[in-house]
Amino acid sequence: MSENREQLAEMADGLFAGLRGGEFDTFQTQIGEAGFGLLLVPESSEGFGGDWGDLATVMRLAGKHALAWPLGEHILAARLLHDAGRHADALTLLAGESSIPWGREAGDVLVERDGQILLVSGEVSAGESPAGEPRDMVAYDWDRAVPLGIEADLFGLIAFLRVCQTAGALDAALELAIEHTGQREQFGRPLSKFQSVQQSIALLAVEAAAANCAAQGAAAALDRFGHGGDARFEIGAAKLRSNIAIKVGAALAHQVHGAIGFTQDYPLHELTRRMMGWRSEGGNDAYWSARLGAQTLEWGGQGLWDQITRRTDPG
């Protein structure tokens, strides 16, 4: 990790840890003051000038700390507004699908319609995610929509956010599992000394590792191919893999925790409930497997390997 990114990670880690259990408005102030909203805005425009790897780092930590704030949607919106030569006054969010996290709090929303990226607002009907977070449907006022004249793969970018958050949440669940099984005794020895518990935790670590590597791979593709849609192959592969990681990992984390993992007071559910929702956001398994499969069949057998290597080789 570069030194800049390390500093960024340290700052995000501290801030998000401190925000746990806090209020939406406080978050907004503190995150705003820390300048996270401008993560992807170039330094020349007084932003942080970060790249997609930096965003992956920050979103991973948001996932790790179960951050209850639409940070990724906000960072992306700020970047796209900047691409369009604009600046947001109120909280602007990026919308990749019909419902939007904390839509009720947003001033404007960036939405794709008929291939155009529009800045629009609308009437909100409150809803919630499986984790019980606000996730609202918006009836957009298309008549007042402003076309931004930029290109961006909004749906893919939402998928990317979820992959990064999953990477952090699975690592956090792994940490809880290690801590819990090290402390709890059964039949006279710590749970962590039972072979079957060790095997389960190892498997959880494997899934967390897969999600983390997938997130990095997708970030590298965005850094190389930009956010207009050319990184869709890597984003899709990463999202599909991270959906699998959630399926396997969440079950394992709860399994080694036993009943305590389902209580309100224990923090595991803050991670697992969110992850369960993310599996449906930014494309579920069927969505991405169909697209990746079709892309692969178009490339052909040797073509698949050509493409996979060419997309990471220099030049």
Next chain:
Amino acid sequence: MSENREQLAEMADGLFAGLRGGEFDTFQTQIGEAGFGLLLVPESSEGFGGDWGDLATVMRLAGKHALAWPLGEHILAARLLHDAGRHADALTLLAGESSIPWGREAGDVLVERDGQILLVSGEVSAGESPAGEPRDMVAYDWDRAVPLGIEADLFGLIAFLRVCQTAGALDAALELAIEHTGQREQFGRPLSKFQSVQQSIALLAVEAAAANCAAQGAAAALDRFGHGGDARFEIGAAKLRSNIAIKVGAALAHQVHGAIGFTQDYPLHELTRRMMGWRSEGGNDAYWSARLGAQTLEWGGQGLWDQITRRTDPG
């Protein structure tokens, strides 16, 4: 198990165990002499008068002993010939798909074409199953085909045979696993005393159990609805489940055996290699999941439960 069926099982178990490693021609003589070919032919026609549960019992044992002879195909052909008022002189087999086990040895073959069951022969091109058993393609001589004027779901019946064989083969693999891990020591104690080995064998037992119950359920449906195609729901559900059981079970059986399981001298591969082939015979996962899914969607949510219960309730 009825007393009749117990006797049948005892006879089959002994005979098939004795045939292991023998020659095709010997099999034919001995199986013929024991009268297994007439298992489903009514007693009034000098057959055994067995039902589909009896066939399940026999085929389960054929699977258990890795019987290298197309017994099921032969029993079914004899029954259908009887349905058509005919009698076979040479070895007649039933063909459910393009290749036929031991097609080279068959006199005639029963095939479905354009909705008709035909008795036909043809030119054989030798092939082999993944287990290395003869499995031949036949170029049928349609001009000399004899329509039998009966109805039977040939493809479904082949699927049923494979389900029953899988039930026996998985139980046999389980038995080998228990025996092997009880005898082999590692780190100073039998393998079977390691928790992770126990968990793997337990899971193998679960899959073997599922295959056995699926086979019985399909046999019960054939007994109730006949072999004309009305038992397709149960046969399909059983075949799909037994395909899963092979996938999980074969891997577990080899895993607990380690390297020895892959040697020619150890009998595990006689079971697992056959099972791997059976997953593709009588319909693979995609074939049956599409059909079961479509049938279910036609029934609807409440209808599914209505049908599932009605099909086992008396009356």
Next chain:
Amino acid sequence: MQTFAVHPFEAPENAQSIRSDLRAFLAQHQPDKDPVLRANCWTEFDPAFSQALGAAGYLGMLWPSQYGGHERLPLERYIVLEELLAAGAPVGAHWIADRQTGPLLLRYGTEEQREKYLPGFAAGTMYACIGLSEPGSGSDLASVRSSARKTDAGWVLSGQKVWTTGAHISHAMLALMRSEESSERQSGLSQFLIDLDLPGITIRPIIDMFGTHHFNEVFFDDVLVPHGALVGKEGEGWKQATAELALERSGPERYLSSHALLAAVIDSLGPDASAEVTATIGRLVSEMWTLRQMSMSVAAKLASGVDPVVEASIVKDLGNTFEQEMPLAIQAVLDADLADGSDLSRLLATLLQVSPSFSLRGGTREILRGIIARGLGLR
């Protein structure tokens, strides 16, 4: 070797009329229930429903009529359970009393205990809970520290039970207590049936991750219970509690408790569903059909007087796995925004959250597989 010797389920001749009667009953008592409540119905407490069920003769079905029972056949009861679960009926309130506490009293209880509790259980008006787990015990259920001290006036109970499902709506707890001082592990334990309104008992909710209240901590602070609260023999508590757990083995709840989701998804799709969704439904139905064959075989074996320990553990393990994977398999292929507020999305979202807990039901996966391994002679 045949681990799972399949036992044919000879369905009672009146099976269809049992089903149609019960379906009519449900149509009357649950006409417009929120679909979300039909998910994981087995833990849903609805005393009014339980009482109606009791009045209609669907509780204590196998018990002698002198205790309010109905002297029906085991497989008749099995069919009733199947129908209740498939319909997603809220059976949580009476579940333990009907399935475990009642049968245990018939086996080990005194005449007085039977007369006191069974009629209420069968009427669906009295409920029971199980006091086994203690803080820190986890799967090690023999690590009981709660104590029962014999005095002239009765037994004095002290200690704490935890994860007690439904203690807050139950009238009595069947608790395992250490009745012999400084005894260890499985020895020196006894079972007591404790009226939960006695002085010295405190019930504190454990709120689960959805903010709902199923579990409790129950504290016993020198609670005096009469001598007649002892169930069975003093010091035989472990054996009896094991038998009590074995009664978990009788039913189809391991694969039908969230059947409502499967039915709802199917109804939402219609015949022109995508190939991937259709195939997923096909796979789930194959698994469900197979589990039903397995569960019926266990029920038939139990009805014939055999206790199929290994077979029942196999069904539990497989059933837990099936119900845990079903919502995730549906989510993987269903094109739905889970926040759209539709019944189906809410049902799916609920089960996605609950599903990881399914591998803890009826003993964790490791314990169930350990029981199977023991049955296979490996330990």
Next chain:
Amino acid sequence: MQTFAVHPFEAPENAQSIRSDLRAFLAQHQPDKDPVLRANCWTEFDPAFSQALGAAGYLGMLWPSQYGGHERLPLERYIVLEELLAAGAPVGAHWIADRQTGPLLLRYGTEEQREKYLPGFAAGTMYACIGLSEPGSGSDLASVRSSARKTDAGWVLSGQKVWTTGAHISHAMLALMRSEESSERQSGLSQFLIDLDLPGITIRPIIDMFGTHHFNEVFFDDVLVPHGALVGKEGEGWKQATAELALERSGPERYLSSHALLAAVIDSLGPDASAEVTATIGRLVSEMWTLRQMSMSVAAKLASGVDPVVEASIVKDLGNTFEQEMPLAIQAVLDADLADGSDLSRLLATLLQVSPSFSLRGGTREILRGIIARGLGLR
């Protein structure tokens, strides 16, 4: 906590030219190879191919030129391995000498040993095998009973090794022997590099379930080897053998060894494949792409001088699982009669048979997960 700290793979600038050179080489040397031989290519012995590969500079790539090596960069070698495996090239003959024995000699060997073996290894004309397992040892590799007795004339070796891959085509075996009488477990062991043409050595084939010969039993009947056959320090054999196994961690073979099947299936399908097949391809490609990210990260970390034990074990475990499931996943959706004699059917049938063995490669699943658990501080 971040178990798998992702290390960026800075691909060498000449990556594309390395690939195109190698692809041209393969097109020349493997023009019409039976596709079935491309499956599980990593175990396929083809000395002529290995020799051509050596002549073209693709073996001993990292070794000093004085020993016939080519002093290339680790990630250049990684790219070569990727290409060889993805193409299904028969790399079995030289694999162990190039991956393990050679590097071990560079680390622990004497000058004499290096000069004797490394040039032949790098030329693809000399092959090596590993003598670790013994009858009954299973995963307990420290239970070595084969002995080495020091005499004036040299060491006298007695005992038996088993499951020795490629002993019958190898020139030398690097064997772990008990060099200190009545020592126990990991202590008192030493490594010897043994020329397999010495008197007293008997190599017997172990025929696998397909009738093919990869494994061997190797018997040592008072075999006299010179003192110079001792590798590294006397009594340090366990430590060295562990380092030797660690060299297994470097490559992409855990997820690419049966890539040929995936490529063949894709080519057989074309863009109008069924939805289920297409989705399955998508899932496999997602897994494969992720494994490549993981494998490249491990390679990059190794290249930077760190030994990522846990990360490498994670990739091995996941790679084994992926390759084990791939043929079954394809079989589940591919409409094919496996006996139809087509290349694809034969390839699929072959891998279906071999695939269960993949969970034994590089340590069984339990051992790999044990290493991961240890890395997490659980043991």
